[in-house]
Amino acid sequence: MTRDNGLMTALRAPFTTLALRQAVFCVAGAVSAAAILAVAALVPALGVLVLWASGAMSREPAPAVAPVFLVVFPLTVALLVVLATPLGRALGAVHRTLADRLLDVRVDAPPTRPSKRIRALVSDGPGWRAFGYGLLKVPLAIPEGYGAFCYVFGVVNLSYPVWWPLFRNHPAGTTLGPVWGLTPFGAIGTRTFAGTFLIAAAGLAMLLVAPWLMRAGTALDLAAMRRLLGPRRLAERVRELQVSRARAIDDAATMMRTLERDLHDGAQVRLATLAMNLGMATEKLGVDGPPPDLAQARELVALAHRGAKDALADLRDLVRGIHPPVLDSGLGDALATLATSSAIPVAVRVELPDRPAPAIETIAYFCAAELLANAAKHSRAGRIRLGVGRSGERVMLTVEDDGVGGANPDGPGLAGLARRIAVVDGLMRVHSPAGGPTRVEIELPTHV
Amino acid sequence: MRVVIAEDAAMMREGLIRLLTDRGFEVCAAVADADALRSAVADTAPDVAIIDIRMPPTHTDEGLRAAIDIRRDHPAVGVLMFSQYVETRYATRLLADRPTGVGYLLKDRVADVAEFVDALTRVASGGTALDPEVVGHLMRAGRDTAGLASLTPRERAVLSLMAEGRSNAGIAAALVITPGVVEKHVANIFAKLGLPASDSDNRRVLAVLRHVSG
Numbered sequence: 001m002t003r004d005n006g007l008m009t010a011l012r013a014p015f016t017t018l019a020l021r022q023a024v025f026c027v028a029g030a031v032s033a034a035a036i037l038a039v040a041a042l043v044p045a046l047g048v049l050v051l052w053a054s055g056a057m058s059r060e061p062a063p064a065v066a067p068v069f070l071v072v073f074p075l076t077v078a079l080l081v082v083l084a085t086p087l088g089r090a091l092g093a094v095h096r097t098l099a100d101r102l103l104d105v106r107v108d109a110p111p112t113r114p115s116k117r118i119r120a121l122v123s124d125g126p127g128w129r130a131f132g133y134g135l136l137k138v139p140l141a142i143p144e145g146y147g148a149f150c151y152v153f154g155v156v157n158l159s160y161p162v163w164w165p166l167f168r169n170h171p172a173g174t175t176l177g178p179v180w181g182l183t184p185f186g187a188i189g190t191r192t193f194a195g196t197f198l199i200a201a202a203g204l205a206m207l208l209v210a211p212w213l214m215r216a217g218t219a220l221d222l223a224a225m226r227r228l229l230g231p232r233r234l235a236e237r238v239r240e241l242q243v244s245r246a247r248a249i250d251d252a253a254t255m256m257r258t259l260e261r262d263l264h265d266g267a268q269v270r271l272a273t274l275a276m277n278l279g280m281a282t283e284k285l286g287v288d289g290p291p292p293d294l295a296q297a298r299e300l301v302a303l304a305h306r307g308a309k310d311a312l313a314d315l316r317d318l319v320r321g322i323h324p325p326v327l328d329s330g331l332g333d334a335l336a337t338l339a340t341s342s343a344i345p346v347a348v349r350v351e352l353p354d355r356p357a358p359a360i361e362t363i364a365y366f367c368a369a370e371l372l373a374n375a376a377k378h379s380r381a382g383r384i385r386l387g388v389g390r391s392g393e394r395v396m397l398t399v400e401d402d403g404v405g406g407a408n409p410d411g412p413g414l415a416g417l418a419r420r421i422a423v424v425d426g427l428m429r430v431h432s433p434a435g436g437p438t439r440v441e442i443e444l445p446t447h448v
Numbered sequence: 449m450r451v452v453i454a455e456d457a458a459m460m461r462e463g464l465i466r467l468l469t470d471r472g473f474e475v476c477a478a479v480a481d482a483d484a485l486r487s488a489v490a491d492t493a494p495d496v497a498i499i500d501i502r503m504p505p506t507h508t509d510e511g512l513r514a515a516i517d518i519r520r521d522h523p524a525v526g527v528l529m530f531s532q533y534v535e536t537r538y539a540t541r542l543l544a545d546r547p548t549g550v551g552y553l554l555k556d557r558v559a560d561v562a563e564f565v566d567a568l569t570r571v572a573s574g575g576t577a578l579d580p581e582v583v584g585h586l587m588r589a590g591r592d593t594a595g596l597a598s599l600t601p602r603e604r605a606v607l608s609l610m611a612e613g614r615s616n617a618g619i620a621a622a623l624v625i626t627p628g629v630v631e632k633h634v635a636n637i638f639a640k641l642g643l644p645a646s647d648s649d650n651r652r653v654l655a656v657l658r659h660v661s662g
Contacts (some may be wrong), residue, residue: 268455268532275559276463283561
């Protein structure tokens with residue numbers, strides 16, 4: 001029974017949708033390998049062109065275009081180095097999508113590149129790994145290509161006996177060339193109807209072998225994808241966590257220092273002054289009997305009263321800075337409240353199907369507060385749009401203004417934000433060309 | 449009595465000017481940082497300087513360093529450190545060379561105008577004024593815990609007030625007892641701690657502080 005089942009599986013294998021999907025994946029793999037080879041061939045081709053143009057390949061004097069090629073060659077190499085990681089990432093994205101759609105295999109995307117600067121491009125680890133996958137794709141495509149070839153031409157060869165009577169009905173005596181059928185071991189030619197059955201038999205064999213070839217090819221390919229296109233390796237992740245932990249500790253210490261400073265210079269001074277004024281007022285009122293200086297005492301009490309109110313306002317601001325109480329009723333309410341205190345009109349739009357973790361809400365809130373404050377200080381904008389939405393398992397916070405732009409992502413404010421966001425594996429993208437407008441996107445996980 | 453004020457919080461500075469002027473002091477200068485303080489003291493030769501410890505630019509111990517300079521360059525000027533928290537190390541640094549004409553008070557003490565003015569006057573005339581908090585810290589961190597433990601609660605209170613820099617009359621007023629009783633307590637304390645008896649308030653403070661702070 002089991003042997004029969006095995007045989008049936010083997011016979012059915014070529015006719016499953018999986019085989020068809022694998023075939024499409026393999027063809028795509030072969031095509032991309034060819035594309036990669038073409039790009040890679042650009043360098044030696046240009047090199048040869050340089051040699052030719054500079055006259056090294058002939059006795060003729062160098063043509064006038066030689067200097068042009070001498071400039072173009074290193075430029076191309078440099079361009080390829082700079083473009084290697086984005087190209088690798090793009091290639092990786094295409095292959096991840098193909099694997100997901102065709103083979104139902106999900107490979108998680110690596111973390112996005114932190115910035116668009118050239119240095120980040122060149123030192124982009126996941127980008128280089130994806131580039132490595134691109135190089136590996138060329139040998140990987142060989143079994144895939146073979147499999148796809150066997151599959152497609154297996155069907156074609158199998159069909160020879162069917163169309164032979166349709167096209168080979170010439171009058172007797174006509175001399176015809178042989179009909180060729182393609183196999184992995186060369187072409188088989190035939191001039192007779194019976195011969196087409198030989199080709200069909202070869203086709204059947206190819207068709208039966210094809211699924212296993214394709215399976216082997218895609219399995220190798222998927223293993224490579226998991227290693228090279230997936231999220232970072234453990235060691236890198238550990239290093240990243242170490243850095244972000246150090247930043248979190250630093251941030252906490254800085255926050256405590258700021259808090260101490262705020263209390264020391266704010267509420268504490270106000271309360272000490274208030275106590276002083278009340279002390280003086282007490283003296284002016286005297287211990288008993290008619291007050292020695294009622295007018296001054298009144299003035300001092302009024303001063304103390306104002307001081308107490310100021311101290312309260314100070315403390316309220318401080319408390320809001322630690323944790324805005326309105327945040328307890330959700331990011332939507334908190335951001336709406338925040339928007340009302342902005343000097344520039346803010347349109348708030350919060351669309352979240354459910355509430356993210358409290359820590360994420362807090363980070364999102366403080367990012368929004370910082371970005372609004374930045375916009376108020378530097379952008380000279382007339383309007384700000386503040387949006388919060390959900391994209392998969394990520395919370396997306398967007399702050400856009402119509403101001404003058406030129407925000408520096410490496411400045412202390414934005415860099416500080418980026419640090420705080422990195423602690424929870426979040427990302428920030430700043431788009432702020434000189435002349436504006438500015439758009440800052442922050443991506444946070446929904447849960448820590 | 450002529451006073452220079454160095455305090456970076458404008459509100460506090462204005463309040464102090466008002467309080468001191470009201471109490472008949474002459475405020476020669478009110479500045480907001482240590483450099484201005486140094487030149488104000490050099491220019492006006494006051495009797496006493498009230499100095500905030502934390503001032504711009506670094507907001508750490510500018511005031512303290514300026515105070516140490518002033519005590520070295522202008523020994524006649526009393527120095528009253530004024531701070532929102534007590535740092536025992538600052539107190540010992542200030543008292544290191546000589547515990548005369550020096551004070552260290554929490555800003556809270558300004559609420560009790562009479563006591564504050566009393567402390568300021570003491571410092572201006574070469575005495576000592578240490579905040580009870582500072583004294584408490586010094587005593588807790590001190591070495592002779594056995595000696596201190598042998599004191600009665602009343603004697604400990606008297607010792608603390610002595611360490612703050614108060615005279616017998618001041619101690620008597622603070623504890624609502626007669627000066628005679630204070631003298632008896634003082635004699636007992638000196639005997640129990642094995643300190644040489646001394647008439648002068650300053651020498652007495654010095655002995656007590658040396659004893660409690662080691």
